[in-house]
Amino acid sequence: MKVTVSRKAHFNAAHRLHNPSWDDATNKAVFGKCNNANYHGHNYVMIVHVTGEIDPQTGYVMDMKVLADLIDAEVCERFDHMNLNIDTTEFKELIPSAENICVVIWQLLRAKIATQYELKVTLYETERNYVEYAGQ
Numbered sequence: 001m002k003v004t005v006s007r008k009a010h011f012n013a014a015h016r017l018h019n020p021s022w023d024d025a026t027n028k029a030v031f032g033k034c035n036n037a038n039y040h041g042h043n044y045v046m047i048v049h050v051t052g053e054i055d056p057q058t059g060y061v062m063d064m065k066v067l068a069d070l071i072d073a074e075v076c077e078r079f080d081h082m083n084l085n086i087d088t089t090e091f092k093e094l095i096p097s098a099e100n101i102c103v104v105i106w107q108l109l110r111a112k113i114a115t116q117y118e119l120k121v122t123l124y125e126t127e128r129n130y131v132e133y134a135g136q
Contacts, residue, residue, distance in 0.1 A: 002118075004051040005061045009071045011080035014041040015096040018085075039083055042125050046075070046105060051118035062117065074108045098125040102133045110135065 016039045017031040027035045034040065048071055052061045082088055084096040090104045102123040110119055120134040 001054065002051050003054055003061050004049050004118075005064060005067070006047050006049045007064060007067045007071060008045065008047050009068070009076055010043060010045045011076045012041060012043050013079050013082050013084050014039040015084040015091070016040070017095055017097060019095060039085070044079075044101070045124040046071075046102075047122040048105075048109060049118075049120040049122070050113065051120075052116055062113075070109065070112055074112060075105050078108075098123055098129065098131045099133075102131045106133045106135060 016036060017034040018027050019030075022030070048067065050062050050067060054061055078090075079088065079101075084091045084101070091100070094100050094104070102121050105123065106119060106121045109121065113119055118134070120132060122130055122132045124130040
């Protein structure tokens with residue numbers, strides 16, 4: 001019997017969608033306002049879903065305090081109030097689209113969560129736009 005537990009967290013960050021191999025006109029045509037040379041920001045909301053067997057000793061799939069601390073250490077402290085393009089190593093060479101941010105978050109957490117658990121990350125860039133990644 002598998003159960004999914006989920007933890008919601010948020011961080012605020014600036015970014016610019018820009019492909020350095022394209023000229024300015026192409027970047028503007030593809031990314032529009034998201035290519036603003038002075039960057040723009042989002043209040044990102046993420047939900048981390050961990051699926052696994054319930055431990056009969058604790059009644060938990062995973063201790064939610066442990067999960068919360070992991071999300072804070074690996075994601076929020078790393079990205080909150082940062083310019084993703086400039087202040088992070090993860091996006092020096094990777095366009096910080098919502099899709100890429102979600103995959104990077106998944107990779108950071110996957111490295112710290114035991115492989116016996118399935119992991120999925122949902123990342124809201126706005127209230128209406130979100131992406132999900134589960135490692136496929």
